[in-house]
Amino acid sequence: MRKELLIIGGPCSAETKEQVLSIAKDIDQGSCAQWFRAGIWKPRTMPNQFEGVGSKGLKWLVEVKNTTSLKVMTEVANTRHIEKCIEHGIDGIWIGARTTTNPFLIQELADCLKGIDIPVFIKNPLNPDINLWIGAIERFSKAGINNISAIHRGFSFVDNGAYRQTPYWQIPIELKRLMPKLPIICDPSHIAGNTKLIKHISQTAMNLNFDGLMIEVHNQPKEALTDKKQQITPLQLKKLIMGLVIPKTNHADLNSITALREEIDRLDFQLIDILKQRMELSFEVGKIKKANNISILQLKRWEEMIKTRLEIADNKNISKDFIKEIFESIHQESIRVQGNDK
Numbered sequence: 001m002r003k004e005l006l007i008i009g010g011p012c013s014a015e016t017k018e019q020v021l022s023i024a025k026d027i028d029q030g031s032c033a034q035w036f037r038a039g040i041w042k043p044r045t046m047p048n049q050f051e052g053v054g055s056k057g058l059k060w061l062v063e064v065k066n067t068t069s070l071k072v073m074t075e076v077a078n079t080r081h082i083e084k085c086i087e088h089g090i091d092g093i094w095i096g097a098r099t100t101t102n103p104f105l106i107q108e109l110a111d112c113l114k115g116i117d118i119p120v121f122i123k124n125p126l127n128p129d130i131n132l133w134i135g136a137i138e139r140f141s142k143a144g145i146n147n148i149s150a151i152h153r154g155f156s157f158v159d160n161g162a163y164r165q166t167p168y169w170q171i172p173i174e175l176k177r178l179m180p181k182l183p184i185i186c187d188p189s190h191i192a193g194n195t196k197l198i199k200h201i202s203q204t205a206m207n208l209n210f211d212g213l214m215i216e217v218h219n220q221p222k223e224a225l226t227d228k229k230q231q232i233t234p235l236q237l238k239k240l241i242m243g244l245v246i247p248k249t250n251h252a253d254l255n256s257i258t259a260l261r262e263e264i265d266r267l268d269f270q271l272i273d274i275l276k277q278r279m280e281l282s283f284e285v286g287k288i289k290k291a292n293n294i295s296i297l298q299l300k301r302w303e304e305m306i307k308t309r310l311e312i313a314d315n316k317n318i319s320k321d322f323i324k325e326i327f328e329s330i331h332q333e334s335i336r337v338q339g340n341d342k
């Protein structure tokens with residue numbers, strides 16, 4: 001049986017009452033989502049951009065709540081937003097990435113929610129810092145919020161490659177390890193920044209046992225006032241959800257997996273031994289450099305090293321990006337070791 005996924009769909013921004021109600025109706029009829037999202041107050045990078053319709057949009061969300069089977073949520077970024085949501089009976093709130101980055105603000109929002117147990121969905125901070133994310137989760141938890149979920153929406157790097165925001169899956173995986181009971185939802189829309197990558201990112205999230213998806217859905221994506229490149233239609237949402245392959249999380253330990261894991265353990269331990277020997281040699285080189293007043297960083301040697309290693313990787317059919325990342329990290333550690341006086 002398919003694991004029950006928590007699906008949140010809806011436009012980046014609420015724009016008009018008609019737009020909100022028509023998207024909500026179509027999502028509801030596709031019957032693949034439990035929650036409807038729409039931003040009312042929009043955090044924009046530049047001034048003079050559309051900053052959301054404001055409080056009047058809350059009435060439209062209430063109408064969605066009253067006329068469909070969907071629960072409704074919006075983003076809050078200050079205590080006034082929270083008060084307005086509670087006043088209108090909004091079912092849930094999410095904390096945006098920019099807000100999670102700021103512990104002062106998070107504490108204010110958590111204090112404002114004391115005594116009100118509303119579901120809170122906490123997006124990761126913009127920068128890849130797991131502690132800021134955990135700190136925000138703990139602040140809401142300490143304020144008495146029992147229904148907390150995390151939303152992974154990618155991280156901002158200098159170079160995000162093909163993505164709008166780099167997924168950097170290590171962080172949500174580590175969050176799952178540290179907080180196994182916390183539901184984690186993936187937001188492929190803000191990771192992708194375009195519609196082409198959404199399916200692939202959603203499937204990756206399923207492969208990693210995420211508990212649900214938050215996806216931006218618009219009935220006329222091209223006309224959207226915000227994030228128009230990344231919004232899909234309600235019909236595309238339905239097809240996407242139906243097409244997901246959802247793996248089982250628990251498997252009886254298969255003998256074949258156990259044997260392979262033992263072999264992997266053996267190789268990993270060997271890798272650690274080899275790295276230790278490698279760093280001991282670096283340390284010896286460092287001593288000679290110091291005695292002869294030679295700089296630690298030797299660019300020419302580094303260029304030759306990375307070139308040969310990438311050639312070998314290529315011959316062995318192993319990802320060059322992966323090998324490059326590993327050797328950059330080894331080189332960095334080697335420089336650190338050479339600078340250490342023991």
Ligand code: PEP
Nearest residue numbers: 012096097098123153190
């Ligand atoms: C959004 O969900 O529309 C949004 C602004 O998200 P984030 O905080 O992830 O940028």
Ligand code: MN
Nearest residue numbers: 012216226227
């Ligand atoms: Mn958006």
